[in-house]
Amino acid sequence: MGITCRLRPDRGAYNGGVADPRVVVLASGSAGNAVWLEAGGTAVLVDAGLSAEALLRRMAQAGCSSEALAAVLLTHEHDDHARGAAALARAVGVPVLANEATLRACGLDRGVPCERIANLQPFRVGAWTVEAVPVPHDAADPVAFVLEAAGTRVAVATDLGDVGEVLVERAFGSDVVLLEANYDLRLLGVSPYPWFVKNRILGRYGHLSNDGAAAAAVRLHAGRPQRFVLLHVSEVNNLAPLARDVVAGALDRHGVAAEVQVVRPNQTAAVSLAGRR
């Protein structure tokens, strides 16, 4: 049984919002992560890893109206994903949605409206049907999200050490896959990071490499037009053009004609949904 998020009466059907699905990466990388998804007048924000002020500023700059925002969804409690969640939820008057372990790990105060969701149990937020899919990462109960509205399916999978069968099954064939491409193995090897940090990044509960993202993209491809958007690209251990080349090259070798877009660290970028059908 899924749950339906209790939207405020004036949320979820904002007339000034966009009807067609729209995806905007407001921030990506170790300094902060947030992805805006809007359809049918309802927007959700996946992660809120900048301050509330910075998020509201970027939303305004990108033409994302806070009036349309219905909920903040959290993948996990790490600061670069959850930093601004409580303040933004309070400022806009929307709930923070996350699984129980993540809500607890975030230590949200009582004044913050929040709702518990369960992994692998789809729930609705306005026009969106959302499913949280567990992923391996060094947090309390980290998830990726697969969201669908108006026939468009979007997967958001950042901060994961590995792409498992369940995620592939749930996200397979998504029109847009926002996927972590955190590091290049050689650049990580020569980076100034201490060895224990490198081991954490490399481990099953760490982050996804360019090669890992490439393998995942090949597995998630369903033989029709799809767009892969690479996020959480490290400024120290990766290069945006390299991440793009590795993933696009792997798709190419498998005869897959998919668009690959890379979002540079701390960049705001609209994701093109043109030609997705």
Ligand SMILES: [Zn+2]
């Ligand atoms: Zn994390």
